[in-house]
Amino acid sequence: MIKLVKPDINNLAIFGGQPLFNESLHVGRPNIGDRNLLNKRFNEILDNKWLTNDGPFVQEFERRIEKYLGIKHCIAVCNATIGLELTIRALNLTGEVIVPSFTFIATAHALKWQEINPVFCDIDPKTHNIDPEKVEDLITPFTRGIVGVHVWGRPCAMEALIDIARKQQLKLVFDAAHAFGCSHNGTMIGNFGDAEVFSFHATKFLNTFEGGAIVTNNNDLAAKIRLMKNFGFSGYDNVIHIGTNGKMNEFSAAMGLTGLDNIQQFIQKNYENYHNYQNNLGGIPGIQLIKYNEVEKCNYQYIVLDIDEELTHVSRDVILEILHKENILARRYFFPGCHNMEPYKSLYPQAFKQLPETEKLTKKVLILPTGTSMNGKDIGSVCELIGFIVKNGNQIKKKLQ
Ligand code: T4K
Numbered sequence: 001m002i003k004l005v006k007p008d009i010n011n012l013a014i015f016g017g018q019p020l021f022n023e024s025l026h027v028g029r030p031n032i033g034d035r036n037l038l039n040k041r042f043n044e045i046l047d048n049k050w051l052t053n054d055g056p057f058v059q060e061f062e063r064r065i066e067k068y069l070g071i072k073h074c075i076a077v078c079n080a081t082i083g084l085e086l087t088i089r090a091l092n093l094t095g096e097v098i099v100p101s102f103t104f105i106a107t108a109h110a111l112k113w114q115e116i117n118p119v120f121c122d123i124d125p126k127t128h129n130i131d132p133e134k135v136e137d138l139i140t141p142f143t144r145g146i147v148g149v150h151v152w153g154r155p156c157a158m159e160a161l162i163d164i165a166r167k168q169q170l171k172l173v174f175d176a177a178h179a180f181g182c183s184h185n186g187t188m189i190g191n192f193g194d195a196e197v198f199s200f201h202a203t204k205f206l207n208t209f210e211g212g213a214i215v216t217n218n219n220d221l222a223a224k225i226r227l228m229k230n231f232g233f234s235g236y237d238n239v240i241h242i243g244t245n246g247k248m249n250e251f252s253a254a255m256g257l258t259g260l261d262n263i264q265q266f267i268q269k270n271y272e273n274y275h276n277y278q279n280n281l282g283g284i285p286g287i288q289l290i291k292y293n294e295v296e297k298c299n300y301q302y303i304v305l306d307i308d309e310e311l312t313h314v315s316r317d318v319i320l321e322i323l324h325k326e327n328i329l330a331r332r333y334f335f336p337g338c339h340n341m342e343p344y345k346s347l348y349p350q351a352f353k354q355l356p357e358t359e360k361l362t363k364k365v366l367i368l369p370t371g372t373s374m375n376g377k378d379i380g381s382v383c384e385l386i387g388f389i390v391k392n393g394n395q396i397k398k399k400l401q
Pocket of ligand 1: 028030175203333
């Protein structure tokens with residue numbers, strides 16, 4: 001006889017039952033490559049006594065990324081937020097920049113930190129990415145650029161955005177924090193717009209603890225960003241530009257190199273997990289797993305559910321609460337949307353009126369754990385639990401009232 005994850009609703013942890021998992025399952029559990037190789041690299045750093053400032057591992061990491069992406073320039077940085085700030089500043093952006101509100105707050109903050117006004121644009125509900133048709137309506141005489149975000153690693157509507165930027169003479173930057181290892185029409189993400197910025201934060205499938213990279217095919221822009229990420233130094237005692245400290249350190253680069261050695265395994269594991277979720281969630285009413293274009297390269301690092309409450313009878317937030325009590329730490333990225341967070345909420349109190357799709361989506365999506373820490377059995381149990389919640393949705397709702 002098959003043992004059910006929860007035989008009846010009284011066994012749910014939210015109603016006092018034992019949690020399904022003894023240890024928490026996390027959405028952003030870091031992937032760690034070959035530890036022996038990593039330790040060897042760490043020891044080499046300690047032996048060399050060269051810890052940061054454009055050391056050999058950072059240089060090797062940059063060259064490996066350039067080769068992997070088929071791009072001219074990679075500049076490793078201490079995190080993607082600083083990477084975005086450097087890029088935006090190096091491109092001389094001022095005034096207004098059009099950006100989605102459905103993104104991690106860093107995208108908006110990178111602009112506002114430099115006194116640039118983020119103008120929030122609604123998304124296309126089919127792709128969760130900035131809607132190019134709505135971008136055009138937001139252009140004013142003060143607009144200087146567009147920052148697109150490849151949400152979940154699914155590329156923005158590239159051709160349309162490139163076309164608008166060219167016609168309107170706007171700079172085009174992509175926040176590619178989610179999209180390392182993804183492609184668009186066979187070209188790796190990183191090669192589009194004026195520059196693209198990746199995040200290698202611990203929660204990303206390829207991580208350098210904290211870290212990021214700016215990539216571009218523009219020689220002048222790359223040279224300028226290289227200066228700016230190192231206080232504007234051009235050789236000893238010679239500062240020729242305003243700058244900041246955006247440098248990646250050697251330990252981060254060693255972690256990144258070890259991750260790159262194992263990147264195919266990470267992607268393969270994410271791919272298997274994705275299909276495992278797809279097989280197990282199929283047929284649960286109101287639960288849709290978002291799709292990836294399998295013809296393209298993709299990192300499959302986000303398992304994203306689109307929840308239709310009309311069919312599940314329980315809201316996304318109730319499902320989230322139940323899962324958390326069972327030690328499944330699902331997330332509702334990017335709730336409640338940048339426009340509903342400070343300082344933007346006070347600056348643009350009416351913004352929600354222009355962002356109906358963003359408002360809807362932030363209430364519907366739920367992100368589930370994946371990566372090398374997840375196995376097929378756990379994924380099966382998570383999906384069975386979700387099926388159980390939906391099947392008993394009305395009863396659960398009543399009991400929670
Ligand atoms: N643009 C976009 C579109 C982004 O998504 C991000 C970052 C950025 C720009 C900026 O990139 P960085 O400047 O960070 O390079 C996390 C990350 O901190 C953030 O990097 C990421 N996006 C965002 C989507 O997620 P939180 O607030 O969810 O982090 P936290 O601490 O709640 O961790 C998430 C889960 O991962 C938890 O269940 C705990 C687990 N975890 C986390 C860490 C750090 C681990 O198991 N081990 C760990 O070491 O923001």
